[in-house]
Amino acid sequence: MTRLPLETDPVAILQQLVRIDSVNPDLVPGAAGEAEIAAWCADWLRQQGFEITVLEQTPGRPSVVGLKRGTGTGRSLMLNAHLDTVGVATYAGDPFSGDLRDGRVYGRGAVDTKSGLAAILVAAARASVHGMAGDVIVTLVADEEFGSIGTEEVLRSFRADAALVIEPSSLELTTAHRGFAWFELELTGLAAHGSQPERGVDAIWHAGLALRALDELRQRLNAAPAHATLGHGAVRVSKIAGGDDAATVAARCVLTLERRMLPGQSPDSVEAELRALFTALAVEEPEFQFALTRLVARAAFEAEPHWPILRALSGNAERVLGRPAVTRGEPFWTDAGLILEAGIPCVVFGADGEGLHADTEWADAPSVRALADILTDTITEFCGLTAD
Structure with missing residues (x-):
């Protein structure tokens, strides 16, 4: 794998991630899978001082867990996003261009959900550089687009007091899905x-x-x-x-x-x-x-209004966006269903964009930066700083 320079701008990171082919081989036989993008993310997190665990019960289908330990006096937070994308056979143009045009980053996975990967990387690093009271657990998983083997494998080894599942939601809080x-x-x-x-x-x-x-x-x-x-x-x-x-x-x-x-x-x-x-x-x-x-x-997923993670995310989204946080439900399923089934309160949240599984896909660059800001502040509030 060719190593790329360490970046801290989530949009620049997003562009680099889109240029890595990570099409799910269970959807497209012979496709690249998650190995290269997992290695890239692991290297980036390692350079930011995270302890890295690579889980790969299914050969060639790695998931990456980056852990920044707190002092043990705060709450732990899991950040979850998937590494894989759907196929590119009908994609219009170069699916791995990562081009930034008119405030949009183009390419397969740009919004679903390499925008989430980029925002998590930056937010986790920003928040933890000050020293956290609780653990920050970054989980970047394989196979969400097919069988969710990555999140299942993570949940067999890691727990947290709450989780944020990053999927495209136009910066609205997804509090339920079928x-x-x-x-x-x-x-x-x-x-x-x-x-x-x-x-x-x-x-x-x-x-x-x-x-x-x-x-x-x-x-x-x-x-x-x-x-x-x-x-x-x-x-x-x-x-x-x-x-x-x-x-x-x-x-x-x-x-x-x-x-x-x-x-x-x-x-x-x-x-x-x-x-x-x-x-x-x-x-x-x-x-x-x-x-x-x-x-x-x-199983279906539904967040409870009293959960501290929901209140923290909602408050920080309102502060960063300058308007009341909007909540929504989704007809489709996400890995939040598995995380909640494991007993971990969670919320689904992500960037804005269009073209999920379609012939052209893009993520709104300003929303990716806003997502990183919201996640940074939510991590800080939920896990707490050592100074607290």
Whole structure:
């Protein structure tokens, strides 16, 4: 890896990070992954006096933890952002240019979320140079865009009194987001010649019954009271496959289901909900045979208004931005769900920009500098200075 000069301007750091290809290889087979950007960030933090731990249970997929120890008399704070990006196959122009034009830094990952990486690096270094009462724990993780193996690995070894998860949020506080669960529904029928369908059991026909039942569930979800920032939960079919040929009754049909959950709904509860739905179908239609398998599930996230980290972030955002802090909810999932599940209060916050996963992506440079300022002051307030 070519070492770049040590920088302390978050926008200049952002430009350098965008120029490092860190496309997630689970999304794009053979892609670069996080090794080079992890090494760059580890080197930068090491030069700022952080203790460095590289976690790499999955070979080639490193996460970096930078620790600046406090005196033990203050609260510890974890700062979390991801190293990986989505692919660049359809990106318009050079996805790794890092160009700064008209106050915007362009390139894949510019806003999602190398802007967050840059701001964390600068803020953690600025805050800790004065001596902290509590520990500052920088966690720069692999694989957020696919399976979140990085944050899972970090949480097996590191704890904190609170966390800030840095994802693009237009400098608004994300205090809630949905969870999700993916399921495979396998319907088993009986093959027969298409000229005598009565001798078979049509799994595709039964898929139609399942689709109707799922639509009824969707209507019930939409009729329930809406969450203040997240609206309603959701259910949908994302994939369906079945049948062998045009002349044979389908003996098998497989549906992939997605269930988006609100805070208070667990993966176990939505699985029980779906299982009850299909069990009721089997009672009505005795030949309806199903197997429901949970593929991946992540719980929803919601911050509590009384958490000290939320109050500290909100107050510092208002001071730096010169206006009351805005709160919001997101329909998508972030690693905050895992961090909260581990018992660590957290808030999601990040820079402004556009083009997440799109053909052109950019981060607003002034917002990246504001983000670094807000994080610096929040770290200082939450962890405390040794002089305190």
